[in-house]
Amino acid sequence: MKEIDLRSDTVTRPTKGMLQAIMSAEVGDDVYKEDPTINKLEKKLADMFGKDEALFFPTGSMANQAAIKLHTQPGEQLICDKWAHVYNYEGGGVSFNSGVSCKLVDGDRGMITAAQVEENINPPDFYHSPLTTLVCLENTTNKGGGACYDLEEIKKIRQVCNTHKLGLHLDGARLFNALVKKNEDPKDYGKLFDTISVCLSKGLGTPMGSVLIGDKRLMKNAIRVRKVLGGGMRQVGFMAAAGIYALDNHLEQLAKDNQRASEIAEVLKTMNYIGKVEPVETNIVIFYLEKAENEDEFMKQLSENNIRISNMGQGKLRIVTHLDYSEEMHNHFIDTLRQVTF
Ligand SMILES: Cc1ncc(COP(=O)(O)O)c(C=O)c1O
Numbered sequence: 644m645k646e647i648d649l650r651s652d653t654v655t656r657p658t659k660g661m662l663q664a665i666m667s668a669e670v671g672d673d674v675y676k677e678d679p680t681i682n683k684l685e686k687k688l689a690d691m692f693g694k695d696e697a698l699f700f701p702t703g704s705m706a707n708q709a710a711i712k713l714h715t716q717p718g719e720q721l722i723c724d725k726w727a728h729v730y731n732y733e734g735g736g737v738s739f740n741s742g743v744s745c746k747l748v749d750g751d752r753g754m755i756t757a758a759q760v761e762e763n764i765n766p767p768d769f770y771h772s773p774l775t776t777l778v779c780l781e782n783t784t785n786k787g788g789g790a791c792y793d794l795e796e797i798k799k800i801r802q803v804c805n806t807h808k809l810g811l812h813l814d815g816a817r818l819f820n821a822l823v824k825k826n827e828d829p830k831d832y833g834k835l836f837d838t839i840s841v842c843l844s845k846g847l848g849t850p851m852g853s854v855l856i857g858d859k860r861l862m863k864n865a866i867r868v869r870k871v872l873g874g875g876m877r878q879v880g881f882m883a884a885a886g887i888y889a890l891d892n893h894l895e896q897l898a899k900d901n902q903r904a905s906e907i908a909e910v911l912k913t914m915n916y917i918g919k920v921e922p923v924e925t926n927i928v929i930f931y932l933e934k935a936e937n938e939d940e941f942m943k944q945l946s947e948n949n950i951r952i953s954n955m956g957q958g959k960l961r962i963v964t965h966l967d968y969s970e971e972m973h974n975h976f977i978d979t980l981r982q983v984t985f
Contacts, residue, residue: 647950647972652817652900652926652965655848661888668884672877673699674870680880684887688841688854691890692833696862699883700874703728703816703853706840708736709868711777713838713861714810717742720773722763724750726786728814729779740872744773752921753787755780757799764807778804780836781814783821786955789904789927791821794831801835810861811835816842816853820925823897837861846897846926847889848966852882893966900926900964903973907962910977916941916985918958928962929955937985948979 648654657665671677685697700706707729711721721737723730725747729737737743746763748755765772778800783789804811813836822829832839838857843849855865869875901924908923911930918933932938935958945952953961 644949644972644975647968647976649962649964649968649976650951650953652845652963655965655967657850657885658848658893658966660892661849661885664884664888665881668880670878670880673879674875674877676866678878678880678883680883680887684883685854687887687890688856691829692839692856693830694833694839694856695859696865697854697856698862698865698869699876699879699886700840700853700855700869701851701876703814703840703842703844704733704736705869705872705874706853706855707779707812707814708733708740709865709872709874710812710838710840710855710857711737711743711779712741712868713857713864714777714812715741715743716776718773719776720744720746720765721777721779722746722748722755722760722775722809723779724748724753724755724781724784724787726750726753726784727779727781728785728816729781731786743777746775751787752790753781753784754790754792754796755800756796757803760800760803761807764803764809767807775807775809777810777812779812779814781816783817783925783927785816785927788921788929788961789817789820789923789925791825791924794825794827794835797832797835810837812837813839815839817845817925819894820846820897820901823894824901824925843886843889846900846965847886847893849882849885849889852879852886854886896966897926900966900968903964903968904928904962906973907964907977907980910980914980914983916983926964930960930962931958932960934985940985941983944983945979948975950976950979
């Protein structure tokens with residue numbers, strides 16, 4: 644059997660159908676906005692979320708960083724959860740690119756509440772503190788183990804943002820996993836957020852690409868910011884073709900990924916060597932061994948069975964299911980978990 648790589652949903656290879664779509668894509672120079680396939684993908688996503696505009700980016704990090712730049716001025720502050728990807732895993736880009744600081748909130752599995760947002764807004768007239776201008780949410784949360792926001796809480800956060808004139812950005816790298824899980828309408832998200840970044844290269848399985856979706860008012864400068872960040876690309880319609888193919892063919896598969904992750908969690912909970920398994924809602928399982936000193940041995944026994952998972956440090960182990968994780972692999976992985984001994 645091929646290696647079972649459960650470190651992330653970014654490890655997938657394009658499917659045959661996706662490769663065919665890539666090979667037959669009609670392309671042009673996207674820096675001149677002349678790539679028909681990019682234009683088609685951007686329109687498809689803008690329409691899906693009921694927003695004015697969308698712009699293709701090479702990565703989710705760049706799409707998030709561009710959004711932060713569009714919403715803020717140097718010296719200002721954004722509010723996010725302490726585990727937010729924009730704060731922890733984008734290389735310090737918030738300060739590097741936008742000269743902005745982050746007010747970190749102690750949320751629940753990467754999610755924050757409207758009350759926490761309200762408490763963390765600096766009084767705008769108190770000129771000693773940075774001016775709060777933006778709230779960034781993440782759905783699903785990565786470090787929070789694929790947790791999904793309750794749409795009602797997001798509505799309350801939107802109200803707080805309206806009252807205090809704050810922008811609201813969504814890091815939706817895995818938003819499609821949440822939409823499928825909760826049977827939600829992307830347009831509901833479009834109504835609540837000013838900007839949304841979605842990744843095509845995670846659960847949807849494309850080799851690259853993220854799209855920033857937003858209102859015209861903000862998006863009119865997005866192409867300039869993307870250029871400054873070095874993200875203007877030429878015949879990148881090949882990758883947009885992969886994205887269109889994924890949106891048309893891979894969305895349903897996400898339900899399977901979510902289901903397999905919850906089956907893995909159920910098995911883990913019955914193993915005597917497991918300390919704790921975080922609640923599983925989508926395609927990420929975070930768990931802890933009962934004895935952290937067994938981690939190396941655990942990883943070794945998995946690796947002897949051709950299985951790779953992530954060690955996130957501080958006792959946190961992570962499994963992410965995805966398009967290239969088949970039923971056969973799933974059964975083999977579960978058998979292996981049952982056979983681990985210390
Ligand atoms: C929640 C979240 N946001 C953003 C990103 C960034 O995506 P990229 O790796 O394409 O920069 C990731 C990547 O894993 C992520 O998990």
